[in-house]
Amino acid sequence: MANIKVFEFDRTLPKFQNIINDENTMINIITLKKGEELPKHNTNSNVYLTVLKGSGKLDSGGNIFDLRENMLLNIEKGTEMYIYNENSDILSFCVTKIPNPNNLKG
Secondary structure, eight states, X not given: OOOOXXXXXXXXXXXXEEEEEOSSOEEEEEEEETTOEEEEEEOSSXXXXXXXXXXXXXXXXXXXXXXXXXXXXXXXXXXXXXXXXSSOSEEEEEEEEESXXXXXXX
């Protein structure tokens, strides 16, 4: 018999929801209202970013990526990035970090 866990989230809730934080994976849902941003930072693990709702921009060292619904980005550990919502009522995206950065050594 399969062991299945169900996790629910709301892609319209304020900024940050941590959905999964286990030994292997961290999954967060981030929601930005129009005019909000996720500050510039370097990724602390390998990231899969899935746009769930809306549109926005990702700036990585001056390279601008247009984010839109149903888009998946693979972002390497250590990549500089800054995400912002200029025009959508809501920009909601899922950030999957593998491995979980809390369990990385060094």
